[in-house]
Amino acid sequence: MSTVSVIISMGLVGMWLPMSIYLQTVLGFSPLKAGLTIAPSALVSGFTAPFAGRLADRGGKFLLVTGFALYAVGLAVIVLAASPTSRWHDLLPGYLIAGLGVGCTMSPMQTIATRNVSPRLAGAASGVMNTARQTGSALGSAIVLAILQNRLAAHESFITATRAAIAVPVVLDVGSGDGLIAFGALDRVGVTGRVIFSDISPHLPWPAWPLSRPRAHRLERTVQESAE
Numbered sequence: 001m002s003t004v005s006v007i008i009s010m011g012l013v014g015m016w017l018p019m020s021i022y023l024q025t026v027l028g029f030s031p032l033k034a035g036l037t038i039a040p041s042a043l044v045s046g047f048t049a050p051f052a053g054r055l056a057d058r059g060g061k062f063l064l065v066t067g068f069a070l071y072a073v074g075l076a077v078i079v080l081a082a083s084p085t086s087r088w089h090d091l092l093p094g095y096l097i098a099g100l101g102v103g104c105t106m107s108p109m110q111t112i113a114t115r116n117v118s119p120r121l122a123g124a125a126s127g128v129m130n131t132a133r134q135t136g137s138a139l140g141s142a143i144v145l146a147i148l149q150n151r152l153a154a155h156e157s158f159i160t161a162t163r164a165a166i167a168v169p170v171v172l173d174v175g176s177g178d179g180l181i182a183f184g185a186l187d188r189v190g191v192t193g194r195v196i197f198s199d200i201s202p203h204l205p206w207p208a209w210p211l212s213r214p215r216a217h218r219l220e221r222t223v224q225e226s227a228e
Helices: 002-026 031-057 063-081 088-114 119-153 158-182 213-227
Strands: none
Touching: 002 031, 002 063, 002 088, 002 119, 002 158, 031 063, 031 088, 063 088, 063 158, 088 119, 119 158
16 A cells, blocks of 8 residues: 555656646646645545545455546546647536546545554554555656756656657556556455454464464463463
8 A cells, every 4th residue: 555655646746736737838828826726636636535535444355556547547538638728618528537536546545454453553654655655646746847857958848748748647547556456455455345454463473374363362361372
């Protein structure tokens, strides 16, 4: 989930920075109008996140993959709709789809990451997730803006340079969704709602396989008896 957090943060910042420049420089929007143009994405994300979090609590197996796919589609729609003569409502469908994808990713990501963490380690786990998110934001802005500047230096139009730069988060999102399916990572991190490590003493070494409740209790008792 920390890896997922890095990737989605790279996509978020990597998308909105060049698009903000595009809205104000190419289309001539004021900062207020540019912000209002992007706002529907945040509104949809905020509305979707609580429902997505509840689905994650019930074990929505492909919720994260759906979020990645929707976010990638939203980015692609925005980039394809962007032109020197675009109007704000031309970009609206892409922002709505991207916001839906973010809402289906961010909240379940936090739920899944901390589901099997001991309460005494919850603060540390949350800190790791937030560190990963900030790292992804820094990497995303650096990579995307570097590509954008490189394409502009090659005398390409801003639209063409923006499309090349935003291809990075699109590819990352699609690849991450495919990777989660291909390697079965969703089952391993407990998206199906199984108890993996929550019943094992935090002082014991973690086994390499998921344990059911009875087996976990037996393992803990065995180790304690051996110690005595």
